[in-house]
Amino acid sequence: MKLVLASNNAGKLAELQQLFAELAVTLVPQSALGVSEAEEPFRTFVENALTKARHASAATGLPAIADDAGLCVDAFGGLPGVDTAYYATQFGYAKGDANNVKALLEQLDGVANRRAALVSTLVALRSHDDPEPLIAVGRVVGEIAPAPIGDNGFGFDPVMYLPSFGKTFAQLTPEVKNANSHRGRAAQAMLVLMRERWF
Numbered sequence: 001m002k003l004v005l006a007s008n009n010a011g012k013l014a015e016l017q018q019l020f021a022e023l024a025v026t027l028v029p030q031s032a033l034g035v036s037e038a039e040e041p042f043r044t045f046v047e048n049a050l051t052k053a054r055h056a057s058a059a060t061g062l063p064a065i066a067d068d069a070g071l072c073v074d075a076f077g078g079l080p081g082v083d084t085a086y087y088a089t090q091f092g093y094a095k096g097d098a099n100n101v102k103a104l105l106e107q108l109d110g111v112a113n114r115r116a117a118l119v120s121t122l123v124a125l126r127s128h129d130d131p132e133p134l135i136a137v138g139r140v141v142g143e144i145a146p147a148p149i150g151d152n153g154f155g156f157d158p159v160m161y162l163p164s165f166g167k168t169f170a171q172l173t174p175e176v177k178n179a180n181s182h183r184g185r186a187a188q189a190m191l192v193l194m195r196e197r198w199f
Helices: 010-023 045-060 081-091 099-105 174-180 182-197
Strands: 003-004 026-029 064-072 113-126 134-144 160-162
Touching: 003 010, 003 045, 010 026, 010 045, 010 064, 010 174, 010 182, 026 174, 045 113, 045 134, 064 081, 081 182, 099 160, 113 182, 134 182, 174 182
Parallel strands: 003 026, 003 064
Antiparallel strands: 064 113, 113 134, 134 160
């Protein structure tokens, strides 16, 4: 089965391709099919993921899957949330992972509560007007490390410290990360839903 991935994020594509391999699902990034990025006007992960999946499916006529993910920091009332990708721009930096990490560490300087969650919401549709989208959420709680540690992963992986491992996500192997990450958990839940309802 071919699914359009409603994202041009290379990191997400690599992770999801690995996670969905067992289902014999081929993920094709929307850019390979000439599909532009969708607008993401909403304040929740699920609404934005649904919008992205509908956009990709409508443009290609294929089933689609979208991931909307972000960092939710307790000390910031759950923000940056859906604005995670653009977090650094709020503080005068250019968009990008390294600047996001830099801005986050600056904003948390002197803050005792460093608890945060990485959240991934996956939405899959058989068609753009599918009345019953599949929705799976994965969430991992950890702490923001005082400085980046590790070279694997992307986004906030170098500062997302997991007490259960004694490491950041960026210090874990891709296999261990995928088995325990927010996106990995969402993908496992999505695989269950797809087997139940689509296959």
